[in-house]
Amino acid sequence: MSQFKLYRHPLSGHAHRAELFLSLLGLEVELIDVDLLAGEQKQQAFLKKNIFGQVPVLEDGDITIADSNAILVYLASKFDPEHTWLPLEPAKAAEIQRFLSISSGPIVQGPAIARLINVFGAKLDHAKAIETAHAILSKLDDHLQNRQWLTADHPTIADISNYPYIAHAPKGDVSLKDYSNIRDWLQRVESLPGFISMQAS
Numbered sequence: 671m672s673q674f675k676l677y678r679h680p681l682s683g684h685a686h687r688a689e690l691f692l693s694l695l696g697l698e699v700e701l702i703d704v705d706l707l708a709g710e711q712k713q714q715a716f717l718k719k720n721i722f723g724q725v726p727v728l729e730d731g732d733i734t735i736a737d738s739n740a741i742l743v744y745l746a747s748k749f750d751p752e753h754t755w756l757p758l759e760p761a762k763a764a765e766i767q768r769f770l771s772i773s774s775g776p777i778v779q780g781p782a783i784a785r786l787i788n789v790f791g792a793k794l795d796h797a798k799a800i801e802t803a804h805a806i807l808s809k810l811d812d813h814l815q816n817r818q819w820l821t822a823d824h825p826t827i828a829d830i831s832n833y834p835y836i837a838h839a840p841k842g843d844v845s846l847k848d849y850s851n852i853r854d855w856l857q858r859v860e861s862l863p864g865f866i867s868m869q870a871s
């Protein structure tokens with residue numbers, strides 16, 4: 671039996687961030703599907719794990735961590751003794767935080783929402799989400815012009831956090847055809863030993 675339990679939904683990009691990173695670290699996890707469409711995440715039992723009623727939630731023995739980026743920080747801090755996924759140097763750590771903020775800001779408001787509308791029928795503004803997606807993706811494509819990874823000369827949790835919703839952007843009618851640097855970066859992430867993909871919707 672694994673020491674970890676990950677409460678997730680198979681089509682959640684937020685949950686995939688955690689699942690992917692556990693796999694890259696070679697950590698086995700018991701996956702527990704939460705029925706988001708039935709509202710299981712807003713039931714008392716789940717709210718005890720995350721007052722915001724959202725997946726993912728990681729349990730490591732008696733420690734409970736909610737929020738995808740919090741889970742990445744926790745796992746990197748506890749299980750990467752070399753500190754390559756989350757360096758300790760203040761400027762490097764700050765640069766990673768900058769890209770975690772991007773992943774929970776415009777990447778959610780853009781490609782993630784555009785996909786949510788197509789895949790789950792969310793009643794949100796598709797045109798606005800697509801516009802937000804292209805605004806951030808064109809910036810990221812420029813950023814990746816002369817670099818292999820988002821924040822360092824090696825992969826960090828910033829890359830893992832940003833990967834799922836960018837990789838699945840086309841599901842929201844956000845084409846990646848104009849972003850060759852992003853497409854090359856996605857392939858680099860997909861080539862990492864232990865990479866696992868999110869279930870296709």
Ligand SMILES: N[C@@H](CCC(=O)N[C@@H](CS)C(=O)NCC(=O)O)C(=O)O
Nearest residue numbers: 682683684706724725726737738739
């Ligand atoms: N900031 C949170 C956001 C998580 C989130 O939006 N989860 C969605 C699934 S992708 C969810 O649980 N939605 C159900 C709900 O809000 O009721 C994180 O990074 O984990």
